Amino acid sequence: MPKNWLSYDQQVDLLSQRGMRVDDNVAASEFLSRVNYYRFSGFFRHWQHDPAKGDNRFFEGTSFDDIRSLYDSEQELASVCDELLHPLEILLRTKFAYAYGRHVGVTGMFARGEGFTQSPQQDAERVEEHALSNLDRSKEAFVAHYRDDVKQGRTYKPEAYDRMPIWVAVEAFSFGTLSRLIEASGDSGVLDHIADSMNTSRKLLPGQVKSFVYLRNRVAHCAQLWNHRVLDVPGLQPKTSRRIKRTYRNFSDHSVYKILVALDDVATRSGISTNWLEDTIEPLLDNHPLLAKGITQPARYGEMPSNTLID
Template sequence: MAYDRPWKSFQEQLALLTVRGMQVGDESAALEYLERVGYYRLSAYWYPFRVFETVGHDRHDRPITRATDQFVPGTQFVYAVRLYLFDKELRLRLTDALERIEIALRVDIAYLLGESDAFAHLHRATFHPSFARRKSGRDPRDSFEKWQERCEGMERRSKEDFVKHYRQKHGPRLPIWVAVETWDFGTLSQLFAMMKVPDQIRIAQKYGVQDWKVFQSWLRSLNYLRNVCAHHSRLWNRNVIDQPRLPKPGEIVWCDAFHDEQRLARPFLLLSIVRHMTLVVCPNTGWHRRLQAHLERFPVPHSRRRLSLEDMGAPPGWERWWTE
């Protein structure tokens, strides 16, 4: 298929939006945002204000809709900007907490595995045989081999002075408490998934999670969240691809509010997991209160298309347990 959409100047982009029904109160400010942020990035934030038409029904007789080019009456350019700024601050606040969680997990894993062997991460025997030997697709390498290659690559690319110093003084192999400082969240999450079940349980229980499979899924989902934040992608109402598991009802009380298919696919559950783990890492933190204050400043638009924290997957009454 040939691409048939021509290049448009910023003025033409703004004119196209007005033709489609968007109201622009301050044209110079709107042009500035188009120049600085970009039409395509902002389009993710005005997408909810487009008119949707029903094009069919699924097997459960639920309507299948498609977005048209038109905006619902009363849609203003500033609504998309406010959502964009809200989302930007949300990602920045989450990045702060995810850093604390990642650093704490590095210590947890290095301390646990390093107690038995300084180079535990280099030996297959350290890991669960089934998890470490798992293969996917046509790739002949198993999980352990792929993880080793990723780990070695990150160590090799590291420019940290402590890595250079250690190698000059002790040789090329890094003990786990040094190597772990060169890994990213994904590498850490993959290592955890290969660990023996008793080791996974010990770390999971530190964070108040009894089911190691649940905690393993939390780390995988937090890595997904971290990547969304790191790439400055839209977060507030996105469909979560890598969804976390939930513990059995009653095990972690706040989780009971998310035993719902739609809320599982929304980011508020991930925000709640970050809150839970941050309170374990930093019991006296005020981070969760600062995030709540930000969430309560959600920019509700005055248009026919109503948006709220429910679009993020926030359950009713979340404020009651958020600050406990």
């Protein structure tokens, strides 16, 4: 069906018509002028009877202020995640450049795929192509300084980066590319060096870094974390998982909380944070049990009981 343009006040009226309690229409309209109605609907659809089949009525007792409080709490969670992901990403860039330079080579080696284990699939893209793509698109002056004008058509050839040290190149890689390079460095000694220097598991680190990229991307793009089922699930030591479940709370395998546990573990082991989960995450979740429910045990639309949603 065609959609009609609605003013912010009309959007509030629509929510009221569908049964949501709105105690302050002006404040609600002002909120929707800052937070897109469609973004907000990703939260409030859990309070609707059956939106997939067009039944957009809200459960009795549904409150705009309650859902807004949930949204605001998630924004706070995203902010504190970003505060730790940022220094951890910088640490991983530093550790990779140092280890690669020592075990494989300093200049140009990465551009030729040296030290990386390639996919056995014949038509798979080579690992270094991700790094080269990042460098080719970069407008940074430090990249241009080390990049020679050696091209095939409009694309730079690997030889264009023969003078570029790995510690320069790594600063132009996306976090996703860095994750791929770390994962592909198992046979060259680079991954072992990184894991040892961070006092963490060689086996678990690549998957954990991949999950950190996943979380960072969701935070960077302001994507919903509450009731989101994670695709890139990190591994945890069994004793770590048992300790967290015993000390704090239970969590499902595809929860955002599992990434937070892995993030806390790696940050603690590498020395960039202490008690982040206990001192920062847990108080936030304790203050908002509904946020905690969707972060630790994500549910699809219709799966979360109405008595959980409405106090």
